[in-house]
Amino acid sequence: MSGTSSVGWIDIVVILAYLLATGYLGWLGYRGTRSAADFLVGGRSAHPIIMAVSYGATFISTAAIVGFGGVAGLFGMSLLWLTFLNIGVGILIAFIVLGEPTRRLGHHLGAHTFPELLGLRYQSRGLQVFAGAIIFLCMPLYAAAVMTGGAVFAATQFGIDFEVALLIFALVTAAYVIPGGLKAVMYTDTFQGFVMVIAMVFLLWFTYSSLGGVTEAHQYLTDLANMVPPPLQQMGHQGWTAMPAFGWGAPSYDLWWTVITAIILGVGIGVLAQPQLIVRFMTVRSRRELDRAVPIGAIFIMLMTGTPFLVGSLSNAWFAQHGPILHGKVIAEIEPAKDRALVELMKKSDSGEWATIVSPKTNKPATASMIVSEHAPAVDATGQTFDLVGGRSTAITYVKGDADQIIPVFIASALPHWFGIVFFLALLAAAMSTLSSQFHTIGTAAGRDLYERLGDKGHAREPSLLVMRLAIVAGLLIAVTISYMVRQEYVIARFTAIFFGLCAASFLPAYIGGLFFRRVTKAGALASMTVGMSVSLFWLLLIKAKEASAIGLVQWVTGGKTSLLADSPNWPSVDPIIVAFPAALLTLILVSAITRPPDAEHLNRCFPD
Amino acid sequence: MLGIDDPFVLAAYFGIIALAVLSLIYGLIRRNAARDEVTPEDRQWALEEKKVDDEI
Numbered sequence: 001m002s003g004t005s006s007v008g009w010i011d012i013v014v015i016l017a018y019l020l021a022t023g024y025l026g027w028l029g030y031r032g033t034r035s036a037a038d039f040l041v042g043g044r045s046a047h048p049i050i051m052a053v054s055y056g057a058t059f060i061s062t063a064a065i066v067g068f069g070g071v072a073g074l075f076g077m078s079l080l081w082l083t084f085l086n087i088g089v090g091i092l093i094a095f096i097v098l099g100e101p102t103r104r105l106g107h108h109l110g111a112h113t114f115p116e117l118l119g120l121r122y123q124s125r126g127l128q129v130f131a132g133a134i135i136f137l138c139m140p141l142y143a144a145a146v147m148t149g150g151a152v153f154a155a156t157q158f159g160i161d162f163e164v165a166l167l168i169f170a171l172v173t174a175a176y177v178i179p180g181g182l183k184a185v186m187y188t189d190t191f192q193g194f195v196m197v198i199a200m201v202f203l204l205w206f207t208y209s210s211l212g213g214v215t216e217a218h219q220y221l222t223d224l225a226n227m228v229p230p231p232l233q234q235m236g237h238q239g240w241t242a243m244p245a246f247g248w249g250a251p252s253y254d255l256w257w258t259v260i261t262a263i264i265l266g267v268g269i270g271v272l273a274q275p276q277l278i279v280r281f282m283t284v285r286s287r288r289e290l291d292r293a294v295p296i297g298a299i300f301i302m303l304m305t306g307t308p309f310l311v312g313s314l315s316n317a318w319f320a321q322h323g324p325i326l327h328g329k330v331i332a333e334i335e336p337a338k339d340r341a342l343v344e345l346m347k348k349s350d351s352g353e354w355a356t357i358v359s360p361k362t363n364k365p366a367t368a369s370m371i372v373s374e375h376a377p378a379v380d381a382t383g384q385t386f387d388l389v390g391g392r393s394t395a396i397t398y399v400k401g402d403a404d405q406i407i408p409v410f411i412a413s414a415l416p417h418w419f420g421i422v423f424f425l426a427l428l429a430a431a432m433s434t435l436s437s438q439f440h441t442i443g444t445a446a447g448r449d450l451y452e453r454l455g456d457k458g459h460a461r462e463p464s465l466l467v468m469r470l471a472i473v474a475g476l477l478i479a480v481t482i483s484y485m486v487r488q489e490y491v492i493a494r495f496t497a498i499f500f501g502l503c504a505a506s507f508l509p510a511y512i513g514g515l516f517f518r519r520v521t522k523a524g525a526l527a528s529m530t531v532g533m534s535v536s537l538f539w540l541l542l543i544k545a546k547e548a549s550a551i552g553l554v555q556w557v558t559g560g561k562t563s564l565l566a567d568s569p570n571w572p573s574v575d576p577i578i579v580a581f582p583a584a585l586l587t588l589i590l591v592s593a594i595t596r597p598p599d600a601e602h603l604n605r606c607f608p609d
Numbered sequence: 610m611l612g613i614d615d616p617f618v619l620a621a622y623f624g625i626i627a628l629a630v631l632s633l634i635y636g637l638i639r640r641n642a643a644r645d646e647v648t649p650e651d652r653q654w655a656l657e658e659k660k661v662d663d664e665i
Contacts, residue, residue, distance in 0.1 A: 218612025
């Protein structure tokens with residue numbers, strides 16, 4: 001399916017109004033107080049709404065809305081557990097438990113980047129350089145996820161090719177981040193956050209009401225369980241309102257391990273170790289500001305992630321009720337009482353005969369579960385008459401199995417075109433606020449944590465603006481190249497999950513240890529980061545089948561297998577975080593226990609209270 | 610309940626609402642509980658942060 005490319009006068013008015021409002025707020029911001037640091041310098045307090053929405057806008061991007069929303073369309077409402085963790089861990093634990101200690105430690109030590117915070121806490125230049133290198137090398141992967149999400153949506157909404165949309169998106173990003181748009185202008189962030197909130201509320205209301213109400217919509221989706229494509233059923237998919245089948249030792253449990261360990265835990269826990277979010281705690285004025293931001297942050301995250309996960313799942317019900325009519329030939333009955341059948345999809349050729357559609361992925365006839373609503377005699381390519389059926393299917397069929405397309409295609413098909421424009425602008429805003437913080441982090445990692453720290457003969461170099469700018473350009477080019485080259489199954493969510501998992505395994509033990517435990521040593525932190533990073537990379541390159549087979553090293557090592565543990569069911573679906581994070585934590589504890597405790601004077605500086 | 614039969618999915622659905630309500634209660638209770646004080650160290654940190662930002 002493709003979106004419509006026509007842009008009417010209402011669309012133009014919506015776009016102009018949005019741009020004018022953003023421009024006006026940006027101008028207001030640049031005249032006076034604009035960033036969190038400005039509020040602090042001025043001794044004033046940012047309104048909790050501004051602080052929370054601005055934090056949320058950095059956290060939420062096209063990756064969450066398009067990428068993970070699409071994964072929910074594929075795997076169902078089990079993804080609501082990710083929203084649960086996003087609020088419980090990403091807001092409650094982050095703001096209440098980690099926020100204030102991070103702010104205080106950062107201010108006591110004068111740290112301005114996450115690697116600098118670790119380096120100063122553990123009195124280790126090497127640790128700062130190591131953390132900076134991980135961020136500089138891996139953050140472009142996450143940026144690529146955000147850019148792919150924006151480009152996929154733009155391509156569908158405006159009916160243009162993905163490559164063209166990606167190029168435009170990359171140019172807009174470059175124009176935004178390279179000349180200095182990096183500095184978060186909190187008023188515009190907040191305005192964009194409000195647009196996102198309104199768009200999400202409308203989207204949720206529209207979806208439920210077009211399906212007859214909350215319970216009716218859920219019930220219809222529950223009843224669609226036998227329409228799940230057979231390959232997903234074999235992995236353990238039990239319907240869009242059910243958890244995947246849980247167990248160990250059979251391929252029919254693979255989906256549970258993929259959804260729970262990679263999608264939910266990797267991202268749900270990994271958020272605590274996101275460098276660009278940790279730094280935001282240091283810009284907060286006081287504990288009171290953090291406390292006040294908790295409710296708004298929780299509501300914002302609930303809407304920004306809960307809505308796309310619900311709508312992604314429910315889009316299957318919407319297409320089954322309202323989607324365009326598909327045609328084909330019945331090859332197996334699913335539930336005759338409800339006219340459900342497995343159908344070989346067909347299309348009418350120019351000469352008027354019906355020909356089978358061949359799937360480019362499998363090179364076999366494309367099949368889909370269908371709710372059959374019409375029958376008619378027809379002639380196939382061989383001249384034989386057959387019973388041509390017409391009917392509707394689930395969202396997965398309409399997007400040809402590409403989960404990243406589910407949210408964009410649903411919005412282009414189901415909602416008014418003006419809403420598609422508003423939603424696109426909201427997504428663009430979400431992407432820009434996240435991308436600007438990502439590239440800011442890449443720039444400071446390269447400039448402050450690598451270039452300055454890797455000075456001549458152990459002496460720190462002077463700050464270099466050129467190095468930061470070059471790093472940002474390099475990061476942007478890498479991100480665009482990754483987006484262009486890699487177009488696989490639910491790649492947006494997978495890139496995001498890989499980056500969040502890497503951060504959790506590499507940084508989280510050392511970060512939390514540094515905040516709360518005086519006994520954690522420099523050697524312990526460095527060893528923990530090394531183990532976390534190494535185990536994660538080992539797992540991604542050689543064990544986790546989807547990633548390992550895409551990279552290709554494992555096939556070379558094993559002579560064609562997709563995982564070193566290909567013969568052991570479920571292991572190739574387990575995310576690195578399940579192994580790497582405990583290994584890193586254990587390393588931190590053991591190495592700290594056998595190495596010399598940190599200097600008491602330094603600890604008093606870190607924790608004067 | 611609500612058309613969802615799986616108790617684990619229902620738990621997530623209501624768990625999200627419960628966490629949001631918990632967050633609202635927390636925000637209301639703690640609204641003025643913590644001290645709101647900007648120390649000279651905080652201000653010095655913000656000045657340096659502003660310098661780093663302005664450089665970029």
